[in-house]
Amino acid sequence: xxxxxxxxxxxxxxxxxxxxxxxxxxxxxxxxxxxxxxxxxxxxxxxxxxxxxxxxxxxxxxxxxxxxxxxxxxxxxxxxxxxxxxxxxxxxxxxxxxxxxxxxxxxxxxxxxxxxxxxxxxxxxxxxxxxxxxxxxxxxxxxxxxxxxxxxxxxxxxxxxxxxxxxxxxxxxxxxxxxxxxxxxxxxxxxxxxxxxxxxxxxxxxxxxxxxxxxxxxxxxxxxxxxxxxxxxxxxxxxxxxxxxxxxxxxxxxxxxxxxxxxxxxxxxxxxxxxxxxxxxxxxxxxxxxxxxxxxxxxxxxxxxxxxxxxxxxxxxxxxxxxxxxxxxxxxxxxxxxxxxxxxxxxxxxxxxxxxxxxxxxxxxxxxxxxxxxxxxxxxxxxxxxxxxxxxxxxxxxxxxxxxxxxxxxxxxxxxxxxxxxxxxxxxxxxxxxxxxxxxxxxxxxxxxxxxxxxxxxxxxxxxxxxxxxxxxxxxxxxxxxxxxxxxxxxxxxxxxxxxxxxxxxxxxxxxxxxxxxxxxxxxxxxxxxxxxxxxxxxxxxxxxxxxxxxx
DNA sequence: AGCTGTCAAGGCTCGCAGGC
DNA sequence: GCCTGCGAGCCTTGACAGCT
Numbered sequence: 001x002x003x004x005x006x007x008x009x010x011x012x013x014x015x016x017x018x019x020x021x022x023x024x025x026x027x028x029x030x031x032x033x034x035x036x037x038x039x040x041x042x043x044x045x046x047x048x049x050x051x052x053x054x055x056x057x058x059x060x061x062x063x064x065x066x067x068x069x070x071x072x073x074x075x076x077x078x079x080x081x082x083x084x085x086x087x088x089x090x091x092x093x094x095x096x097x098x099x100x101x102x103x104x105x106x107x108x109x110x111x112x113x114x115x116x117x118x119x120x121x122x123x124x125x126x127x128x129x130x131x132x133x134x135x136x137x138x139x140x141x142x143x144x145x146x147x148x149x150x151x152x153x154x155x156x157x158x159x160x161x162x163x164x165x166x167x168x169x170x171x172x173x174x175x176x177x178x179x180x181x182x183x184x185x186x187x188x189x190x191x192x193x194x195x196x197x198x199x200x201x202x203x204x205x206x207x208x209x210x211x212x213x214x215x216x217x218x219x220x221x222x223x224x225x226x227x228x229x230x231x232x233x234x235x236x237x238x239x240x241x242x243x244x245x246x247x248x249x250x251x252x253x254x255x256x257x258x259x260x261x262x263x264x265x266x267x268x269x270x271x272x273x274x275x276x277x278x279x280x281x282x283x284x285x286x287x288x289x290x291x292x293x294x295x296x297x298x299x300x301x302x303x304x305x306x307x308x309x310x311x312x313x314x315x316x317x318x319x320x321x322x323x324x325x326x327x328x329x330x331x332x333x334x335x336x337x338x339x340x341x342x343x344x345x346x347x348x349x350x351x352x353x354x355x356x357x358x359x360x361x362x363x364x365x366x367x368x369x370x371x372x373x374x375x376x377x378x379x380x381x382x383x384x385x386x387x388x389x390x391x392x393x394x395x396x397x398x399x400x401x402x403x404x405x406x407x408x409x410x411x412x413x414x415x416x417x418x419x420x421x422x423x424x425x426x427x428x429x430x431x432x433x434x435x436x437x438x439x440x441x442x443x444x445x446x447x448x449x450x451x452x453x454x455x456x457x458x459x460x461x462x463x464x465x466x467x468x469x470x471x472x473x474x475x476x477x478x479x480x481x482x483x484x485x486x487x488x489x490x491x492x493x494x495x496x497x498x499x500x501x502x503x504x505x506x507x508x509x510x511x512x513x514x515x516x517x518x519x520x521x522x523x524x525x526x527x528x529x530x531x532x533x534x535x536x537x538x539x540x541x542x543x544x545x546x547x548x549x550x551x552x
Numbered sequence: 553a554g555c556t557g558t559c560a561a562g563g564c565t566c567g568c569a570g571g572c
Numbered sequence: 573g574c575c576t577g578c579g580a581g582c583c584t585t586g587a588c589a590g591c592t
Binding site: 035036037042060061063094096099108166168169171172176 | 575576577578579585586587588
């Protein structure tokens with residue numbers, strides 16, 4: 001327990017502030033700073049021959065008064081009946097530099113006699129306890145800019161900060177953000193956000209480009225060469241640098257999943273920017289043009305297939321030959337695909353098919369139909385007979401491996417929601433975590449150069465590092481049963497993902513991981529939001545591993 | 553429920569009165 | 573005469589009431 005007593009000595013103001021802060025929290029006394037004098041200010045009035053205050057000490061004195069100190073004197077015009085905290089409470093704390101040794105801070109006065117009630121509940125409700133830190137305020141401001149309702153903001157920010165916020169606090173932040181943005185617009189500078197104006201036909205739309213995973217496209221695209229577009233069927237091909245060494249897992253000949261997803265995104269973003277001039281100047285599949293017309297596209301389905309050869313040393317992964325093709329469209333869904341080939345190979349080593357839903361950028365609701373000009377220009381130029389539609393997973397079992405994660409500000413993309421890669425990464429992280437835990441719990445294999453063939457010791461690994469993964473932990477029952485780290489090293493054969501609902505910064509989501517008896521090389525994921533009405537599924541994913549490849 | 557104008561409170565600086 | 577600390581003034585932030 002922090003103690004504070006008369007004549008107590010401190011050697012820095014930080015030490016004093018920390019002690020007072022702890023003391024207030026433990027005794028529920030609402031002290032606020034009421035007065036101080038800085039050394040630099042006091043030194044201005046020091047006369048010749050007089051001793052200076054050491055500037056490094058910061059303050060000459062510092063006084064706290066009770067938030068109920070003083071009397072209320074209105075400065076208003078009498079339009080409203082006013083309330084005031086002021087009720088003449090005399091409680092105060094005063095500390096100042098020692099008269100002789102000005103490097104010491106001495107507590108000169110303490111009066112703890114308050115003329116009002118002191119209680120934990122009251123203490124929590126004072127504005128000082130509700131104030132957000134700079135970083136918390138920055139997050140709140142970002143969320144305000146994302147147009148999240150005040151009530152949701154109140155709940156999320158209270159959970160994030162652990163403070164008892166009221167809705168009015170969020171209204172005040174909203175007001176400050178509006179003012180800040182107005183001033184930034186007036187001065188012609190942008191605020192903390194990277195905001196740019198996108199010209200659209202007859203109007204302008206402000207698009208926020210938060211720092212995000214989605215923005216981190218590699219410079220490899222700048223080195224793309226042999227770019228060729230084809231109108232009918234519609235596709236673009238190009239050669240670009242391969243996958244850098246640092247993207248590769250230690251134990252496989254293929255890049256880690258997230259690195260590969262990143263390279264794939266680089267390729268498709270590059271492809272979308274390619275222009276075709278006949279019959280008029282436009283981009284490959286009109287993504288930019290559709291955006292200007294008030295459409296946004298949200299990823300809905302994603303399937304990645306890897307060839308066995310992808311995991312062999314013999315297949316060169318540098319440079320990469322890429323082909324991105326328009327697949328087909330239905331009323332508001334567009335399916336496209338990307339193929340990556342090695343320098344000398346004709347068969348694609350990776351093929352990704354992706355389906356996007358087009359929504360109204362204002363209402364974020366599915367549009368009834370894509371524009372006529374889009375259909376007119378692309379009809380007949382399809383590369384696919386049917387679109388991608390990943391089936392929903394069967395209801396998950398109750399017994400799963402679970403991992404929670406918080407959606408961070410940097411996870412939000414230009415569409416103002418959690419970027420698709422964050423879901424994939426979250427699932428993959430949960431799987432890695434589950435497998436690591438499982439590895440720690442398995443019987444130890446002892447390999448010795450002198451003892452000959454490896455033996456097996458019963459019991460659990462004594463080096464289990466995860467305290468939640470003890471032998472009696474319920475997680476032991478729900479770890480993936482058939483998948484092992486060894487199987488995972490053989491590489492992913494198929495990834496299927498379905499994006500179901502949006503999620504926002506500050507939300508806590510739970511990833512469930514499980515396996516099914518008849519599919520030992522598959523692992524399934526469901527990312528869910530817990531609500532009072534039960535769990536809402538945001539995202540589903542399944543991974544299939546190459547498990548039986550003896551030649552690797 | 554959310555927004556907004558208005559007023560209160562907080563936080564800081566500075567000048568000076570008065571105690572030691 | 574030195575130095576502490578009170579309190580006024582100013583700006584920013586928070587809270588409230590009334591309106592949409």
